[in-house]
Amino acid sequence: MxxxxxxxxxxxxxxxxxxxxxxxxxxxxxxxxxxxxxxxxxxxxxxxxxxxxxxxxxxxxxxxxxxxxxxxxxxxxxxxxxxxxxxxxxxxxxxxxxxxxxxxxxxxxxxxxxxxxxxxxxxxxxAPTLPASPADETWRAEIVSRSSRMADLLAEARLVAQGDASVLLRGDSGTGKELMARAIHRASRRARKPFVAVNCGAIPEALLESELFGHMKGAFTDAHANHKGLFQAADGGTLLLDEIGDMPPALQVKLLRVLQEKAVRPLGSSQSIPVDVRIISATHRDLETAMAQGQFREDLYYRLNVVTLHLPTLAERREDIPLLANHFLAQLAAKYGKRSSGFAPEALKALTMASWPGNVRQLYNVVEQVCALSTTPLVSLALVQRALRTPSVEVLSFAEARQRFEREYLVGLLKMTDGNVADAARLAQRNRTEFYRLLQKHALTPGLFKSDADGGDGADPVAAL
Missing domain, CATH: 3.40.50.2300 (Response regulator)
Structure with a gap:
């Protein structure tokens, strides 16, 4: 028997x-x-x-x-x-x-x-084909979990990592899609090569094109030197296209061509450059609905969606909340230079029972708030309740908040003035020299905000890829 x-x-x-x-x-x-x-x-x-x-x-x-x-x-x-x-x-x-x-x-x-x-x-x-050992688990060290839901997901991710198929990570905002992408990269044969991430929804369209594919000196105003794109930077490794559902339609066409030909042509160049990159994309959007509405290309969707991994919400893995909360508290206590002996039992229970619409990111922000405000080593129920009643916001230092505001303000001015530095400086009530220094500080290229940034003859240098 x-x-x-x-x-x-x-x-x-x-x-x-x-x-x-x-x-x-x-x-x-x-x-x-x-x-x-x-x-x-x-x-x-x-x-x-x-x-x-x-x-x-x-x-x-x-x-x-x-x-x-x-x-x-x-x-x-x-x-x-x-x-x-x-x-x-x-x-x-x-x-x-x-x-x-x-x-x-x-x-x-x-x-x-x-x-x-x-x-x-x-x-x-x-039975697992890859026996677990302490050394084996370093690939997923950033993902703190003991829930069966995450155990299943991590087992799938590890199997997927052994190949080169494109992976689409789906899940609500704050569920840890970038952490999962990094884990897949570390478990793959590409682990010793670069991992590069770009948020497709956070960069203006003209700038995103140059960031992904690169540009040559003189390709547009202010292109004073050759610039390698992220595809080249990730050559041999993994490129995460975060929030792929927010990529502008015109760029979707160019991205599809790059994926088909495994080569990029920088803006202003007549030569294609071969690239070997594993693509992981992530989105919180319903891409099927976006396709039905003509906002996302079907052919690109099937290129990216060879393997899909769904990240659960924090509410779907509640058994991980105490583990995550204590993990974050230990990290943040070190950051703020505080002694910590953890959460009071009733405080931990309150965290476990909360709704967490913002998922793991929201939990981190709440723990950061209670850690910053705590005056005793043991975090009390009252402090947790206060943080949960307050809409969770990211806690930044004054310098970090100022830096973020400055960059967003400059991007807004450049968009408004179509990349005209003189007009943007005038609106900011700053002289051009000072304004240029600010742009340099935040790595912003005015020419990329011009409507004719792709060349004076009106031709699109990437359309021929």
């Missing part, structure tokens, strides 16, 4: 109490740890408490049936194997479920030996 892995945990679901008892006895005798429940709803609740290594379920259940249970498990834990037990009348449903991802189904009455063999096969196939 096939033997079981040492004490593997199984979740068994059947509304027939006698059948449930019999299955539990047989599987327990075979060396498995068995948790038995009588409904799909109870199974889902159990999954929230402790994730098993396999689910064995009857198809016919009261309330949600076994197929609906499988769909929910597939959504929450894509790598968790499920075996269905079915009567003759539900075989077509079971066959369809197998096509959709159920590991296998067994028809009642079934042989005990066959059941044990199928369970052993499912466990063997779903």
């Amino acid at each position: 096939t033997t079981s892995p040492a004490r593997a945990r199984l979740l068994v679901v059947d509304d027939d109490a006698d059948m449930l008892r019999l299955l539990s006895m047989r599987l327990g005798a075979a060396g498995y740890q068995v948790t038995a429940v009588g409904s799909a709803e109870a199974a889902l609740s159990q999954l929230d408490i402790d994730r098993p290594q396999l689910v064995l379920s009857d198809v016919r259940l009261p309330g949600k049936d076994g197929l609906a249970l499988f769909d929910e498990i597939r959504n929450r834990h894509p790598s968790l194997p499920v075996i269905l037990l079915t009567a003759h009348g539900t075989i077509p449903d079971a066959v369809e479920a197998t096509r959709r991802g159920v590991f296998t189904y067994l028809t009642k009455p079934y042989e005990a030996k066959e059941l044990l063999e199928r369970i052993a096969q499912a466990l063997a196939l779903s």
